[in-house]
Amino acid sequence: MxxxxxxxxxxxxxxxxxxxxxxxxxxxxxxxxxxxxxxxxxxxxxxxxxxxxxxxxxxxxxxxxxxxxxxxxxxxxxxxxxxxxxxxxxxxxxxxxxxxxxxxxxGAPTVDITWGLILNLLRDLPAQQASLRAGDWQTSVGTSVEGLTLGVVGLGKLGTRVARIGAAFGMKVIAWSQNLTAEKAAAAGAELVSKQELFARADVVTLHLILSDRSRGIVGAAELGAMKPRAAIVNTSRGPLIDQAALVAALKAGRIRAGLDVYDEEPLPPGHPLLSCPGTMLTPHLGYVxxxxxxxxxxxxxxxxxxxxxxxxxxxxxx
Known part of the structure; x- marks a missing residue:
């Protein structure tokens, strides 16, 4: 025995x-x-x-x-x-x-964190709470998700749930992944588009892919550069899906915003470039916690x- x-x-x-x-x-x-x-x-x-x-x-x-x-x-x-x-x-x-x-x-607790990042980022909730505690009142104007376009990269178990919640919020949902079909996208309430179109049209891009040799760095400078000014990208899957140097550059330029729960290196070390980037909502890999x-x-x-x-x-x- x-x-x-x-x-x-x-x-x-x-x-x-x-x-x-x-x-x-x-x-x-x-x-x-x-x-x-x-x-x-x-x-x-x-x-x-x-x-x-x-x-x-x-x-x-x-x-x-x-x-x-x-x-x-x-x-x-x-x-x-x-x-x-x-x-x-x-x-x-x-x-x-x-x-x-x-x-x-x-269940799928990562879905909670995905939407927590999206809503906190767009409505500026952490900063508004901090300003309220400091004695101020309504110091910024946030953006509602209703009417925005949600771009879902990876429409598997988690991506599908995120997409359906987006639709319930009144968002237009578009999706892309390497093997996604129009029929599967439609079943999740999404429209199948090309990768280039997704990054160009979406107000919020959310990633739900497994990290592999094929998906590593799937979001690079070209994809980030195609995003609308002040659009947001959210990653609760794996850090290396996004080219980190390109992301830091885009954030420091103020072109886009990002909600991140995962990173190339975890735990994230003190002084990491992302910690000082503007337009970010960062959490310490809480998706499954x-x-x-x-x-x-x-x-x-x-x-x-x-x-x-x-x-x-x-x-x-x-x-």
Whole structure:
């Protein structure tokens, strides 16, 4: 029967993992250590993780490429919150006899953050709250979303939900992705347009693509340059979908605005150029961070560990 002696829970930024799952069910069976910081240096990470035969990774905060996996000979069970994790080389792990599993999740909380960014950015809500607290009253004029054009890049599960909410707000919804058909766009209440037309027509562009070699840098200087003056781009998917240097240049020139929840480097380091850019609404990758989602993550993580110890792994990831 498989054993699991020590479990490392990684990147628990808020220090909430143990309070949001039934970890007491593992009491006396598995020693659990929680780490709240992210180590970028691989040597330091190996030194930290070497004693552990089980690891729970929080999404893609700490990647597990083959070069790291090969340096962890004690590792037997690697769990990621969520059903997939592109930061884990699953094939390399399985080749070394490591069981790799995911967890359940809850709903689509990234949709909340997408609309939070759009509404806060267009109505200038953070600045208006700050001015009110400082004793001022109505210091700017915001823009309503009704009547604007929403451009959705990527009309999958999340993009479709964002599109339908846009339509409910009274927005004109247009969409583009590399394999999108007119029929699928229409089913989501959107009009299929070309990539060039989407960036030229949209008042708000929102990205909902998986990061891959094909999508990396899919929004560059040409796309940002085609946007209307003061139009907004929102990214709650992955930072590298947008060419960061081109985005910083466009923001500093005051040509466009941006609502960002994801970045090329996370956590975003102090002094990062985006932090000083005007016309931005920035959040620290909150798309999946909700009470319901965390509770689903950690409840099923415990279930995964129990099943592994019973010799019947569940929720195994495939390469």
């Amino acid at each position: 498989p054993t699991l002696k020590r479990l490392a829970i990684l990147d628990d930024y808020q220090g909430v993992t143990l309070s949001m799952g039934p970890w007491d069910r593992l009491s006396g069976r598995v020693q659990i250590d929680v780490f709240r910081d992210t180590l970028k240096d691989q040597d330091a990470l190996v030194a930290r993780l070497a004693p552990f035969d089980g690891i729970l990774a929080m999404r893609e905060r700490t990647p597990f490429p083959s070069a790291l996996i090969e340096r962890l000979p004690n590792l037997r069970l690697l769990i990621s919150t969520g059903e997939r994790n592109r930061g884990i080389d699953v094939a390399a792990a399985k080749a070394r006899g490591i069981t790799v599993c995911g967890t359940a999740s809850f 909700s009470t319901q989602n965390y509770e689903a993550y950690f409840r099923t993580a415990v279930e995964v560990i129990e099943a592994y110890l019973a010799g019947s792994p569940i929720r195994e990831m495939q390469p």
